[in-house]
Amino acid sequence: MSKKLLDHITSPADLRRLSAEQLPQLAGELRDFIIDIVSVKEGHLGASLGVVELTIALHYVFNTPEDQLVWDVGHQAYGHKILTGRKEVFHTNRRLGGLSGFPKRKESIYDTFGTGHSSTSISAALGMAMASRLKGETEKQHVAVIGDASIASGMAFEGLNHAGVTDANLLIVLNDNAIGIDPSVGAVKEYLTQVKTNRKLARNNIIKALNFDYTGPIDGHDLPALLGELSRLKKIQGPKFLHIITTKGKGLKKAEEDQVRYHAPGKFNKTTGEIIPKPVSEKDPPKYQDVFGHTIVELAEKNERIVGITPAMPTGSSLKFMMKAIPDRAFDVGIAEQHAVTLAAGMATQGLISFCNIYSTFLQRAYDQVIHDVALQDLPVIFCLDRAGIVGQDGATHHGVFDLAYLRCIPNMIVYAPADETDLRNIMYTAQLGLSHPIAIRYPRGKGITPHWRQPFTKMTIGRGKMVKPGSDIAILSIGSIAKNVTLAIDNLTNNQKVKTAHYDMQFVKPLDESLLHKIFGQYRALITLEDGCVSGGFGSAVVEFAARNGYKKDILTLGIPDTFIEQGTVNELHDVAEISPERIAARILEFL
CATH class of the missing domain: 3.40.50.970 (Thiamin diphosphate (ThDP)-binding fold, Pyr/PP domains)
Structure with a gap:
């Protein structure tokens, strides 16, 4: 039988069978597991390493999923996913058809609220807590974990302001590590920094003034302290607030030393923490x-x-x-x-x-x-x-x-x-x-296509499109950097098919270049519009509206993101899913030809 505790954890129920004395060992194993997978598969690293002890303590003290746990943003939820039945498939994290990189309700009953954007946790958990009150579930617990960068957002303040005048059974855990993706900024950050060293401020602070039962700050890596305080707060009704201090990237020296870079470092050596550099050439285009x-x-x-x-x-x-x-x-x-x-x-x-x-x-x-x-x-x-x-x-x-x-x-x-x-x-x-x-x-994420991009400036004409390639039969109208997929698609055609296929970069969705559109509708028998945005109401819709206003009755095919939410995967994979990859575009051109 394996001596690793993590090998025997498939749910929080298994976790709760451990003694409190075993939890530090589990924390080390969980940290190693995250580092091992993310070093190869990539993803968000530092945030999850920083909340390992907190994650274990929350699932140990509270009866999840009956007690409801909401992670703000969700960068820090890897440990949560591993402890809640997704350990064996965690290697598929952020992959096409695999686990989402963020909490997702459809993925697990332990993901009580889908996240990805910041500062929503307090409002969501408060809504759950108020609903529980209305249903008579007075013993049910509701916990929101939010970082010091996220709590400075307006929406978080709105949630705090409302929660303080309710009797909702809500616990807010402030995970204070002085950094979001970049270092935290603003007066709230300065205040929290002072609270860490000035106990008088801790006793007479803004959270207490908002009617919360405030505790802290305490060491968020001290499991006995966490277990003791969470157990105490579990018995208190109404809005509660626990302020913990953690280190983002805890347990991997390089991640602790360079917290910005190790938020999502790419591939790295799991032993030394050294980031494995991607091949870079001076001829490569910039981001x-x-x-x-x-x-x-x-x-x-x-x-x-x-x-x-x-x-x-x-x-x-x-x-x-x-x-x-x-x-x-x-x-x-x-x-x-x-x-x-x-x-x-x-x-x-x-x-x-x-x-x-x-x-x-x-x-x-x-x-x-x-x-x-x-x-x-x-x-x-x-x-x-x-x-x-x-x-x-x-x-x-x-x-x-x-x-x-x-x-x-x-x-x-x-x-x-x-x-x-x-x-x-x-x-x-x-x-x-x-x-x-x-x-x-x-403009898109990632690298462009022009190595020698720093050219002298040229003033542009607002609302002017341009021809990229002439043609005789079909015109493809694209907007933005997805134009490169059109170029690649046309390259896949035979010479005769290339002659028949024109390509226009319309540049402006608003104002549309109506003069150019009149020429295009007058010259080509059919049009294809292409965008890496939603088809409903997007660039293609604007072209169709133009055609309707002006009485043009040409065949128009609008390509873009379908009326559904596209999940995770590589850009190329997802372009293929949305049928806007070069291969899919070429196939649609051939159908029209």
Whole structure:
């Protein structure tokens, strides 16, 4: 029989059969298991290593899944997944057809609430707790685990504000490690830092003022302390708050020393922690985020009115370059997308040129601000939407596939998608010269296609598309970087089929180049539109609407993300699933021909 305790854990019920004295050994084994798998399969590392003891303690003290546990964001839920029956398939994490990288209700009864975006845990767990009260389930426990970066978000404050005036049986565990993906920022972070060393603040703090039974801060790696405090809090009714201090990346020295890089380090040596570098050549094209980051510095050095704003993603967006080069004009506002958008709008009223860089999937969280505070007032905020389209293994919560549809319906909004890095530079240059409307520039995650991307700037004409390849029979109209899939698809055709197939990069979803569209509808018998966004209401819909308005009766095939949530997998795999891979596009061209 194996001496490893983890080998015999298939559910929290098995965990609870262990003695408290055995739990430190289990914590070491769980940490090793996570490191072993993630070192090869990749994924989010540091967050899960930091909550190993907390994960064990929560499932040991509380009767999950009857007692309900909600993980904020979910980067830290790997240990939770392993202890709740998914150990044997954990190697499929973030893979096509495998486990999601985040908690997911369809995946397990222990995943009580699906997460992926931050700061939702308090509201969700409060809703569960209030529902339990209404059903007379007074002994049922509800726990939200939230980080110090996430609790500074507006939604978390809204949840705290409501919970404090209820009798809901809710426990909020603040996992305080002073870092989200990048280091935490803001006044709340400064306050929490002081609480750690000033016990007077701990006794008279903002959480107690909101009517919570506050405990802490305590060492989140001290299992006896955790077990004792959780057991005590379990017996107390009403809203409770436990403040714990942890180290992100705990147990792997390299991850503790470089917490930003080891949030999701890629492949690494599980013994030394050394990251295994991917082959890099000077001929390789850059990441789109780096093109943005270097370009905004280049522009801002010549234009003193330019400011950069990001909600907690300075590294992921590469605004870090401007924060280093021109720190007084680059701002990380924390996990606060709504604030970021309206802050940019406020700056724009005073004549500043606001580049507001937000991941496409996260701009959804500030939709009202985009409409009410920017577009309605026609303020020329420049939105740079990173991670647009299919993003890969982060899955459904992170794909940026709805932006074209939810932005093009907003009056005054210009919507642009560059086909390559040069186009991204040129639209950024054009936008800072002065636009009369707000603009959204959306570009994908990962590398581009142009090694020699740093070319002299060229001013672009707003609302102008361009021909990429002439043809005689069918026209493919693409938007954004998915154009490369069209090029590859056409390369797969015979010479005669290539002659018949034209390709246009429309560049702007709004305003559409109607002059060019009239020429296309007049010249070709059939059209295919292509986008790496949702088909419903997106770019293809805009072209179909144009055809209907103008009485064109041509065959139009709209290709893009179908009306479903696309799960995790590599970008190439998911393009194939959505039928927008080069092979699938080529097949549809042949059907039309």
